[in-house]
Amino acid sequence: MGRITLNKVTKRFGDVEVIPPLDLEIEDGEFVVFVGPSGCGKSTLLRLIAGLEDVSSGRIDIDGSDATSVPPAKRGLAMVFQSYALYPHMSVRKNIAFPMKMAGVPQDEQARRIEGAAKALNLTDYLDRRPGQLSGGQRQRVAIGRAIVREPAAFLFDEPLSNLDAALRVGMRLEISELHKRLATTMVYVTHDQVEAMTMADKIVVLRAGNIEQVGSPLELYRTPRNLFVAGFIGSPR
Ligand code: ADP
Numbered sequence: 001m002g003r004i005t006l007n008k009v010t011k012r013f014g015d016v017e018v019i020p021p022l023d024l025e026i027e028d029g030e031f032v033v034f035v036g037p038s039g040c041g042k043s044t045l046l047r048l049i050a051g052l053e054d055v056s057s058g059r060i061d062i063d064g065s066d067a068t069s070v071p072p073a074k075r076g077l078a079m080v081f082q083s084y085a086l087y088p089h090m091s092v093r094k095n096i097a098f099p100m101k102m103a104g105v106p107q108d109e110q111a112r113r114i115e116g117a118a119k120a121l122n123l124t125d126y127l128d129r130r131p132g133q134l135s136g137g138q139r140q141r142v143a144i145g146r147a148i149v150r151e152p153a154a155f156l157f158d159e160p161l162s163n164l165d166a167a168l169r170v171g172m173r174l175e176i177s178e179l180h181k182r183l184a185t186t187m188v189y190v191t192h193d194q195v196e197a198m199t200m201a202d203k204i205v206v207l208r209a210g211n212i213e214q215v216g217s218p219l220e221l222y223r224t225p226r227n228l229f230v231a232g233f234i235g236s237p238r
């Protein structure tokens with residue numbers, strides 16, 4: 001579970017083709033990072049995978065079946081946004097429970113999953129607090145917790161750490177990597193931060209103006225960048 005295939009996917013906004021025909025294979029359990037400068041189409045690509053935007057043409061398969069016109073809630077994916085989008089009037093527990101409530105998960109199963117997520121994210125002591133009583137890092141963990149309890153086939157992150165200060169970012173980066181190891185679930189992670197890409201990814205997808213410039217492991221991109229753009233972006237000595 002968690003294999004995502006993009007087949008000649010394009011996206012136009014009006015006359016502007018933001019994503020030219022693009023092919024990409026994301027393997028089950030992989031940590032894939034989309035990296036590239038602001039405006040290159042990272043968020044758009046993630047939103048196409050999530051189903052929050054419709055493709056202009058092409059096809060998206062999830063675990064071998066055509067998901068192109070499947071609505072977001074039915075794709076089995078969970079998106080974590082940079083603005084935490086938590087409900088300020090609800091406790092952490094209720095925030096985490098919310099998607100399960102919507103999906104009709106039984107109460108005892110909800111409690112079991114909340115406990116598991118809270119343990120994984122070090123939130124056990126904060127379940128009765130409100131988001132306003134938490135630090136930025138804790139709030140981001142709640143947002144991740146809300147994704148975990150849906151038991152998605154893949155997690156989609158859109159610059160989840162960009163609102164945090166530098167020191168906290170390093171810690172959260174490690175936590176997300178740990179979580180990936182523990183869950184072994186596919187993660188697709190968007191960032192414009194080269195260090196995040198190089199330290200977290202199994203596979204990096206370097207984007208420029210909606211085009212894939214290169215796909216490879218951090219080491220491959222570092223050792224054999226295909227062009228100066230990739231070299232410059234990855235910071236390799238070419
Ligand atoms: P990134 O996440 O890499 O910064 P985006 O995917 O947000 O880039 O944007 C890619 C391009 O598509 C940008 O030129 C942006 O202005 C444009 N774009 C994104 N969303 C829309 C939209 N809803 N309508 C029109 N243009 C959009």
Ligand code: MG
Binds near residue numbers: 043
């Ligand atoms: Mg973006």
